[in-house]
Amino acid sequence: MSAPAEIRVSLDWGGGEPMIVRWLVADRAPVKRGQAICEIEASKATADIVSPADGILVVVIPDGDVRDQEVVGHIHAVGEALPLSAAAVERGPEPDVEGGTHVPRSLRKAAEIRTLEEGRRGSLPSTVMQQLVVGDLVDRLRDGGASLTALVILAVARALRKHRAFNASASDTGVLLHDAVRIGVALDVEPHGLRVPIVTDADTKTVAEIAGDLQILLYKYMTKTLEPDEIRGATFTLTDLSSFGVAWSVPLLVGRQAAILGLGMIRGADPRDTMLTFSLTFDHRVASGREAALFLSDVRKRISEHMVSNDSGA
Amino acid sequence: MLDSRVLRVFREVFDDEQLAVSDTTSARDVPDWDSLAQVKLVIALEQEFDVRFSTTEIGTWACVGDLKRALRSKLGAA
Incomplete structure (x- = not known):
């Protein structure tokens, strides 16, 4: 056959x-x-x-x-x-329970499912997590005109330059280590649906510049004016659910990307106890758990250093 | 007139009928004023005043006064 x-x-x-x-x-x-x-x-x-x-x-x-x-x-x-x-x-199969309302799947949802299924096909996903106490960093970043997402993108982009296996595309025969760092940021605001616009060359930018890029991408997302090259060709994805009260998540690999980072947050009774959680799902064909832990530690260290070196957080 | 329309937009975006803003009000004065709210404000103001901001203008406003100046500039040039 x-x-x-x-x-x-x-x-x-x-x-x-x-x-x-x-x-x-x-x-x-x-x-x-x-x-x-x-x-x-x-x-x-x-x-x-x-x-x-x-x-x-x-x-x-x-x-x-x-x-x-x-x-x-x-x-x-x-x-x-x-x-x-x-x-x-x-x-799908006929449901066991009778009655109810069938809601047809939207084209956008079908496309999302295909992308995630592509990530699952042949991959060996594994997830590692780390935490970081950040105190009032989120509020200080916002007051300085930046955002937590922008700071994490900067830390991830710079860490990806060192840990190249996570800025890669996996295949059955090998790995393509990408030269460019293009971080897709998952956005999902009602009623616009899930889109993943891309922040380019974040490793060469400041937090404020990345925050500005995010603002523009968010505006284009909400006005449906994103250009094709702004949503195609991400080499890594960030999904930030920290503002939704999510403590941690296990993200799914996207397309052929080797890794995706989920960001969550646990707010303590005392604001000084506020803690970020980082969940890195990676393809075991590309890297080991030890390497994933080292990458996450690098991201965490860069955020910690930023907190110490910049009082305003921005 | 412009001030009252801007205030109405702010109250709608932040869903707070008691919200008061002055020219010096900035993101740090309004608890929910994050990057998403900023973009919602821009889009709501564009619709209210029938103007378009360029992408380079978005995020350059440090306070409500800056935003109003940008609006007046657009409306004056229209």
Whole structure:
């Protein structure tokens, strides 16, 4: 039995954020090599994806947002056993409990699930945690016009320069250590949904500059004006739930990124007891638990040093 | 007129009908004034006054007075 041929999105013909307009051939229908099978739109232009082989079309992504080079379907050889249809997988098994209201999954949520599933595929995720007592640092940063998120991004970006395995993309055959440090910051404000805009070159910036970048990205996120290059190509992700009363979390790997940091906070009865929690989920194919602990210790040390060296926190 | 409209926007964004702000009020005077609230303020002011701030202007205001000066500049130039 041969591996099915992959049907990939390719933006050779244009840029922007691609989306599937429609499939031109029904799921599980026979197709010919070179036959137009799917209509894609990006930057208000449309183009067809053609079948890479003769065989039976199996749709993986029925519709909605996709990414460049993402696999949206397969061509199986005629007579080969076919996997469950995308619609069946999407619908899932019938629930045991009768009654209730079925809420269709949004395209945005479906895209989020695909990204997280890609992170799970083949990876060996593991999570390590550390804590740091920060006292009134959060308030001092805010009063100085900065933010905790900005300081953590700075500390992470500089630590990534030293611990390169965590600024990487893993694969089955090796690791790509990225030259650029591009930290994606998960934003989820009602009703805008989850987006992960990117702070670039944070290791070369000040906390105030990063806070300014975050402000602009937040504004663009809330006004839906983020550019494609501002949400594509993150090399590491930060998910900061500290302002939501979350003590700690176990984040999921994103796409092929080797690591993601979750930030939580425990506020003590005495403000001086306020404690940050850092949860680093990393791909064990790329680094060991010891290396992950060293990376987190480095991040923590940089934040501690900042607290000591800068009374205003900014 | 501008002052009362700005105050109304602040009260809506911070969901506090008793909130009072002066030209010297800054983020450190309002407990919930964080980076998210700042962006919500900018967007609400843009809608209220039908103006657009550039991304380089966002975050450059240290206090309410700065914000009002930026607004007056936009409205005067319109």
